[in-house]
Amino acid sequence: LVIFYQSESSNNAGMVTILSNRIGDVAILLSIGLMLPDGDWGFYWGDKESWISVIFLLILASATKSAQMPFSAWLPAAMAAPTPVSALVHSSTLVTAGVYLLIRFSEVVNGSKFSWVLLILAVMTMVMAGLSALYETDMKKVIALSTLSQLGVMIMILSVGMKELAFFHLVSHALFKSTLFMCAGSLIHSVKGSQDGRVMSMFQVSSPLLGSVFSVTN
Numbered sequence: 001l002v003i004f005y006q007s008e009s010s011n012n013a014g015m016v017t018i019l020s021n022r023i024g025d026v027a028i029l030l031s032i033g034l035m036l037p038d039g040d041w042g043f044y045w046g047d048k049e050s051w052i053s054v055i056f057l058l059i060l061a062s063a064t065k066s067a068q069m070p071f072s073a074w075l076p077a078a079m080a081a082p083t084p085v086s087a088l089v090h091s092s093t094l095v096t097a098g099v100y101l102l103i104r105f106s107e108v109v110n111g112s113k114f115s116w117v118l119l120i121l122a123v124m125t126m127v128m129a130g131l132s133a134l135y136e137t138d139m140k141k142v143i144a145l146s147t148l149s150q151l152g153v154m155i156m157i158l159s160v161g162m163k164e165l166a167f168f169h170l171v172s173h174a175l176f177k178s179t180l181f182m183c184a185g186s187l188i189h190s191v192k193g194s195q196d197g198r199v200m201s202m203f204q205v206s207s208p209l210l211g212s213v214f215s216v217t218n
Contacts, residue, residue, distance in 0.1 A: 004082055013080035020074040024064035024098070031057040055112045058105055066098030066151045069124045075148050076132075079140040083185030086140060090147045091178035099154045099170055106163040118159035126152035137196050139184050147177060180217040186210055 003014035067075035129148035157166040
């Protein structure tokens with residue numbers, strides 16, 4: 001889906017996306033392999049000290065899937081995809097996989113030595129995404145960077161042990177972010193395909209309904 005337009009930039013973005021996410025896939029497969037000697041897939045049957053490698057691999061997988069530092073490059077690059085694809089990917093599929101993985105294993109992760117690592121990665125990701133958005137003019141990339149900062153917020157919440165709040169944030173973010181992307185796609189279509197936010201300043205006058213929905217979802 002990322003390489004839908006078959007251009008050089010789309011192909012490069014697709015390659016960055018697939019390579020970054022394959023790191024997470026390999027980490028999940030390795031964690032499964034490390035569980036094989038115990039003959040059980042449950043975390044609660046073993047001593048927590050013996051699961052350090054598995055927990056580290058799960059955190060690595062979640063960081064790549066949810067584009068946390070230092071694996072954040074693929075998320076803005078994936079904006080080479082069509083806007084409906086971006087709405088799907090950024091609301092409820094790819095970027096939420098890492099957060100959901102951490103929610104499922106939150107008791108084990110928070111009981112390990114790596115919860116502070118999650119906190120540091122999340123804060124670094126939030127700061128980096130916010131600063132990058134200040135200097136970005138591409139509307140879709142600005143929204144992608146806002147997704148990145150919100151993912152950092154979710155993982156920061158998880159690192160302090162509040163998985164219910166993180167899940168609520170995940171669901172509410174999926175609802176408004178998909179709407180935000182569809183509004184952005186309508187705006188881009190109305191200005192003949194330009195994604196430069198500087199040429200979209202008067203859309204509240206030309207389309208009040210779109211402007212209202214955009215403001216609410218923002």
